[in-house]
Amino acid sequence: MLIRPKAGILDPQGEAVQASLATLGFSVTSARVGRLVDLEVAAENVEAARAEVERMCAELLANPLIESFEIIAEAP
Structure with missing residues (x-):
């Protein structure tokens, strides 16, 4: 899963990356x-695995107040 700060949430690391790239001449x-x-x-199938991971994100891996997450599920 990809976990990112929600829009409008302060992201000091993102700001540092942006500033560093600008210093190097990147727009x-x-x-x-x-x-x-x-x-x-x-899990029994991809849908069951997705549901399990969504619970993991909601309960531990992501802070729902300041982060959003995207689950990318693939069958083996």
């Missing part, structure tokens, strides 16, 4: 820094 108007969590989940 970047926005940068957001998040994290990638790569999990293998034992």
